[in-house]
Amino acid sequence: MDKKLKIYLSFVYLISFSIFIILNYKYISEFNLINVIFLLIVIILVNNFSMFFNSMTEITTSMNLPVLIPAFVVLNPFWVGIIAAIGTIEYTAKNMKFVWYKFLFNRSVFFLAASTAALIFRVVRPILDGDSFPMLSILSAILIYFLINNTLVYIVINISREDVNKFSLLNYFRELSKNLITSYFIGLILLASYINFGKVFFLLIIVLLFIIKDFFYSRLQQMNSYTQIIESFLKVIDSKDHYTEGHCERVAEYTYHLCGEMNLSRAKSERIISIAKIHDIGKIYVDDDILRSSNKLTKQEYSDIKEHTQYGYELLKDIDILNNDLDIILYHHERWDGGGYPEGIKGDKIPVGARILAVCDSLDVMITGRSYKPPMTKEDIIEEFEKCAGKQFDPEIAKEMIKLIKKGFFDDSFKSKEKIREMELSYS
Numbered sequence: 258m259d260k261k262l263k264i265y266l267s268f269v270y271l272i273s274f275s276i277f278i279i280l281n282y283k284y285i286s287e288f289n290l291i292n293v294i295f296l297l298i299v300i301i302l303v304n305n306f307s308m309f310f311n312s313m314t315e316i317t318t319s320m321n322l323p324v325l326i327p328a329f330v331v332l333n334p335f336w337v338g339i340i341a342a343i344g345t346i347e348y349t350a351k352n353m354k355f356v357w358y359k360f361l362f363n364r365s366v367f368f369l370a371a372s373t374a375a376l377i378f379r380v381v382r383p384i385l386d387g388d389s390f391p392m393l394s395i396l397s398a399i400l401i402y403f404l405i406n407n408t409l410v411y412i413v414i415n416i417s418r419e420d421v422n423k424f425s426l427l428n429y430f431r432e433l434s435k436n437l438i439t440s441y442f443i444g445l446i447l448l449a450s451y452i453n454f455g456k457v458f459f460l461l462i463i464v465l466l467f468i469i470k471d472f473f474y475s476r477l478q479q480m481n482s483y484t485q486i487i488e489s490f491l492k493v494i495d496s497k498d499h500y501t502e503g504h505c506e507r508v509a510e511y512t513y514h515l516c517g518e519m520n521l522s523r524a525k526s527e528r529i530i531s532i533a534k535i536h537d538i539g540k541i542y543v544d545d546d547i548l549r550s551s552n553k554l555t556k557q558e559y560s561d562i563k564e565h566t567q568y569g570y571e572l573l574k575d576i577d578i579l580n581n582d583l584d585i586i587l588y589h590h591e592r593w594d595g596g597g598y599p600e601g602i603k604g605d606k607i608p609v610g611a612r613i614l615a616v617c618d619s620l621d622v623m624i625t626g627r628s629y630k631p632p633m634t635k636e637d638i639i640e641e642f643e644k645c646a647g648k649q650f651d652p653e654i655a656k657e658m659i660k661l662i663k664k665g666f667f668d669d670s671f672k673s674k675e676k677i678r679e680m681e682l683s684y685s
């Protein structure tokens with residue numbers, strides 16, 4: 258062991274032991290066995306459950322501090338220190354070597370931080386909170402706890418691991434402090450339940466917190482894999498971008514504005530926008546020559562292209578988290594009047610996401626033009642939507658789109674009359 262580390266560890270042990278002796282002497286007579294044992298068991302369980310959940314979710318949130326908050330109030334500083342030191346002992350896996358000086362260091366740090374914080378709490382409570390709920394004094398106590406605990410750990414990391422990048426103390430605190438605010442509020446809830454409703458209720462709240470945490474995390478993880486899947490398929494589309502030329506991404510952008518205009522819920526909008534990004538994924542199965550052809554398509558070629566909705570659906574249908582949204586892909590070429598494909602369903606039978614997509618998809622065709630027809634002007638596009646509302650498009654959605662266009666949302670994309678005139682000449 259390095260000499261510097263030896264000196265530092267001895268210093269921490271010594272300070273911690275001195276505080277232990279002083280507090281022991283002062284508070285030994287003040288002792289509530291039931292509270293001590295109860296909170297000690299809770300912190301041991303919570304600590305080991307946290308580890309279990311953390312290893313599953315890779316989120317490092319510690320519930321130690323929230324459980325210590327009620328302890329600041331109901332126990333004296335000596336016993337707060339003791340339960341913090343013992344309760345945070347972690348199960349050492351068989352393949353991990355037990356290192357006695359690390360073990361002792363951790364116990365000393367927890368004892369020192371928790372007992373000092375509890376002392377501070379006792380001192381500042383009458384000044385800051387008086388007889389009311391101890392919000393401010395708890396805040397002061399956890400700040401002290403946080404500072405002592407993390408400064409001591411920061412120093413030991415920097416002394417013992419030469420190879421590690423020496424990150425600044427400020428950065429280190431900034432990262433860790435994100436959990437501090439959550440811990441504070443969770444701790445206040447636990448304290449209120451402990452004081453007002455007793456130990457059973459307190460335990461129920463802890464169990465509830467674990468469930469909520471897990472629930473939120475699995476939702477978060479699901480959203481992440483959703484985005485990852487979409488991004489991967491986007492790459493596939495990009496690799497064939499010679500015919501789409503960013504079509505899907507533009508449609509997704511229009512969808513974003515349209516969903517906003519229609520006041521759809523955020524969750525629903527996000528799903529429609531994500532699907533919009535890959536709505537023509539089925540075109541990867543359509544022959545390149547047909548997609549690139551600038552001639553009028555034959556009947557057979559046109560029916561091949563129409564298959565892309567079905568292909569897209571088939572391609573993605575086995576991915577569970579996309580499953581509920583795939584009808585948007587399948588039906589994005591259906592028409593309000595029933596004249597679309599693949600099934601010719603009409604009106605409300607067409608999922609709303611698909612109706613939105615149909616409008617945005619057509620907007621892109623009108624703005625950019627196709628090999629057989631030039632782009633349209635803003636005025637023409639408005640006219641086209643008015644004409645097709647209730648026929649090709651859901652009249653309500655078409656109305657919202659017209660509003661958006663009139664408000665100038667897509668002005669950057671519209672080509673001027675002169676530019677289009679030039680294009681028309683080259684088409685003829």
Ligand SMILES: [Fe+2]
Nearest residue numbers: 536537589590
């Ligand atoms: Fe399409």
Ligand SMILES: [Fe+2]
Nearest residue numbers: 504536537618
């Ligand atoms: Fe499309």
